Amino acid sequence: MSELVFEQVSVRYGTRRGGLTAVDGVSLTVPPGQVVGLVGESGSGKSTLARSAVGLAPVSAGRVLLDGIDVRQLAGRRPLQMVFQDPYSSLDPRMRIGASISEAMPRGGGADARRAEVARLLELVNLDPDRAGMLPAQLSGGQRQRVALARALAGQPKVVIADEITSALDVSVQGAVLNLVRDVRRSLGLSMLFISHNLAVVRYLSDIIAVMYLGRIVEAGPAEQVLSDPQHPYTRDLLSAAPAWNTPLFEDGDAAGVSDAEPSDPHHPPAGCRYHPRCALGPLARPDRDVCLTTDPAQDAERRPHRSACHFAGEPRPALPKGARA
Ligand SMILES: Nc1ncnc2c1ncn2[C@@H]1O[C@H](COP(=O)(O)OP(=O)(O)OP(=O)(O)O)[C@@H](O)[C@H]1O
Numbered sequence: 001m002s003e004l005v006f007e008q009v010s011v012r013y014g015t016r017r018g019g020l021t022a023v024d025g026v027s028l029t030v031p032p033g034q035v036v037g038l039v040g041e042s043g044s045g046k047s048t049l050a051r052s053a054v055g056l057a058p059v060s061a062g063r064v065l066l067d068g069i070d071v072r073q074l075a076g077r078r079p080l081q082m083v084f085q086d087p088y089s090s091l092d093p094r095m096r097i098g099a100s101i102s103e104a105m106p107r108g109g110g111a112d113a114r115r116a117e118v119a120r121l122l123e124l125v126n127l128d129p130d131r132a133g134m135l136p137a138q139l140s141g142g143q144r145q146r147v148a149l150a151r152a153l154a155g156q157p158k159v160v161i162a163d164e165i166t167s168a169l170d171v172s173v174q175g176a177v178l179n180l181v182r183d184v185r186r187s188l189g190l191s192m193l194f195i196s197h198n199l200a201v202v203r204y205l206s207d208i209i210a211v212m213y214l215g216r217i218v219e220a221g222p223a224e225q226v227l228s229d230p231q232h233p234y235t236r237d238l239l240s241a242a243p244a245w246n247t248p249l250f251e252d253g254d255a256a257g258v259s260d261a262e263p264s265d266p267h268h269p270p271a272g273c274r275y276h277p278r279c280a281l282g283p284l285a286r287p288d289r290d291v292c293l294t295t296d297p298a299q300d301a302e303r304r305p306h307r308s309a310c311h312f313a314g315e316p317r318p319a320l321p322k323g324a325r326a
């Protein structure tokens with residue numbers, strides 16, 4: 001089992017003057033055989049962080065290590081495989097799915113052995129091996145996502161990064177795909193970075209939960225602890241926007257709409273704490289808390305519970321004014 005480590009990774013897009021830092025000094029570890037769930041609203045940098053590991057986003061600082069080796073030194077980065085929201089982005093629409101999976105397998109072996117391996121992989125993702133001759137368009141969305149997973153597994157990865165892999169699927173098949181991911185991960189002993197804006201989905205799979213906001217991890221810790229005792233106000237806002245824990249898992253759990261305030265512009269992140277313009281514990285509610293306006297809490301996050309980037313981590317949340325959305 002393998003360990004994936006993001007070490008102070010930054011990704012910058014665009015020019016010095018017009019650009020934006022989509023990922024800003026992120027450190028995150030995916031321990032061997034564990035699932036790290038990465039949550040955060042749209043634009044927080046989840047996909048960019050994931051893509052930095054597989055060479056699809058430009059790493060401007062820091063490095064990504066697989067078992068201690070810089071991933072840039074891994075030939076083809078085969079041990080690290082990514083599955084995307086839209087299977088069309090990893091499947092060639094003109095290629096039969098068997099060929100598509102075979103193409104991702106290591107070279108060598110005769111034609112028969114390769115065909116047998118394709119069949120084995122299709123079975124692993126609960127698809128009939130007879131479908132190997134089909135084109136992606138002849139499959140349903142859920143089946144295509146299973147093929148994308150089989151193709152990722154064909155590379156015999158040690159770590160799989162899954163980016164919103166159920167978000168484009170019907171609610172009715174999301175559960176089946178998640179169960180498949182859980183079973184396959186267990187049986188192959190894979191380590192996994194699992195990205196979703198849906199907290200219910202992340203909760204279902206993750207050993208560790210990391211919460212991202214405006215290019216940074218603002219809280220990370222064991223899943224149960226982060227969910228039962230969130231330290232960062234943004235995590236609490238995400239949790240209160242998610243459906244109650246006793247509602248069915250796959251009801252719409254979209255956690256994107258956290259507060260009525262607009263998310264901050266990533267081109268111009270707020271000074272001090274990046275969450276202060278939206279925070280229920282910050283200067284909006286408590287004018288004496290000007291530390292949030294001036295001092296970046298990321299500086300000493302390491303020493304707080306769950307590495308929380310909040311000067312007032314863990315403080316009870318104030319009651320909302322009457323009529324406000326809970
Ligand atoms: N290729 C690119 N060029 C310029 N900016 C980009 C590029 N890709 C992403 N960005 C910007 O980087 C920031 C982070 O985007 P990213 O796609 O990583 O967010 P995300 O958390 O995955 O969001 P979502 O939940 O919508 O998938 C956004 O402001 C986005 O506009």
Ligand SMILES: [Mg+2]
Pocket residue numbers: 046047048163164
């Ligand atoms: Mg994304």
